[in-house]
Amino acid sequence: MADPQQIEVPSGVVACTTYGSIRGETAAALMELRSYSEALGIRNVSWQMVPGTLVEKARNDAVRNMLASFEGKAGWLLFIDGDMVFGAGALQQILTTAYQTTPFADVVGGYATLRGELALPTIDTGTGTWESHYPGRGPLEVIRTGAAFLLCKRHVFERVPQPWFRLRVPQRALDALAEVDNLARCRLDGDNPFRNLPGNPWERLEAWSSNDPSANTFTPVEVGEDSGFCDRVRMAGMRIVVDTDIEVRHVDTVVSGWERHKEKMQEIERQQLQAVGVDA
Numbered sequence: 001m002a003d004p005q006q007i008e009v010p011s012g013v014v015a016c017t018t019y020g021s022i023r024g025e026t027a028a029a030l031m032e033l034r035s036y037s038e039a040l041g042i043r044n045v046s047w048q049m050v051p052g053t054l055v056e057k058a059r060n061d062a063v064r065n066m067l068a069s070f071e072g073k074a075g076w077l078l079f080i081d082g083d084m085v086f087g088a089g090a091l092q093q094i095l096t097t098a099y100q101t102t103p104f105a106d107v108v109g110g111y112a113t114l115r116g117e118l119a120l121p122t123i124d125t126g127t128g129t130w131e132s133h134y135p136g137r138g139p140l141e142v143i144r145t146g147a148a149f150l151l152c153k154r155h156v157f158e159r160v161p162q163p164w165f166r167l168r169v170p171q172r173a174l175d176a177l178a179e180v181d182n183l184a185r186c187r188l189d190g191d192n193p194f195r196n197l198p199g200n201p202w203e204r205l206e207a208w209s210s211n212d213p214s215a216n217t218f219t220p221v222e223v224g225e226d227s228g229f230c231d232r233v234r235m236a237g238m239r240i241v242v243d244t245d246i247e248v249r250h251v252d253t254v255v256s257g258w259e260r261h262k263e264k265m266q267e268i269e270r271q272q273l274q275a276v277g278v279d280a
Helices: 024-039 057-073 090-101 154-159 173-187 200-212 225-235 258-275
Strands: 012-018 043-049 076-081 082-087 107-112 141-142 149-153 240-251
Touching: 012 024, 012 057, 024 043, 024 076, 024 082, 043 057, 057 090, 057 154, 076 090, 090 107, 090 149, 090 240, 141 200, 149 154, 149 173, 154 258, 173 200, 200 258, 225 240
Parallel strands: 012 043, 012 076, 107 240
Antiparallel strands: 076 149, 082 240, 107 149, 141 240
């Protein structure tokens, strides 16, 4: 692991965003993180607690605090949610990834799993879904990730207008297609260039939206404030990386990490084999 003090790393902010309380495990991890980082000589850091009833408000407040930190010269902001645990060297790791291993990355996240049955990691490399990936694969470029342990460089917030974080209201698939079609016709001389492409993807989507009842219903889950932020970052021409070597864990009734995800995926594989008569 390279020493971030030997590469060009500006001052920055570590912001723990909470609903007003913080898990004891997270508090202990934060103390170890700060102590270890300062022992390495990483001292140009402002450590902040940012409470907020709404997570998107806490994140936006953290950005405004960062932009004002070090007399407006802070170069990065690391979000840490108040229910996460991580290694003492996690700050050194993510700074090294952001400024040395993948300096092209504008946003860098750690490997964190979601709560839930599959404990899927917050990694979407382009499928539009949270994908099964195990840690230890190094940096992966993604289109979306969560903000539970997320480093953003200053220029991201300067290029993306505020509010940076906000939930996206769900809409019907029919509405989404109609909006894109209308925008294309308005801006491109009355033509939708997505029509008549090889394989007819647009026409197939139209046919599905006309014939499938689910296209006329609202999607049950909103796009979260962190995924919405990632979409806007990429629309602004910037890049996002998840470093799978930086493992971060959610604190729930149990500490949930990649091992739980692996167990659940193996259980699904066993069930599929048993369904076709293969003894797993």
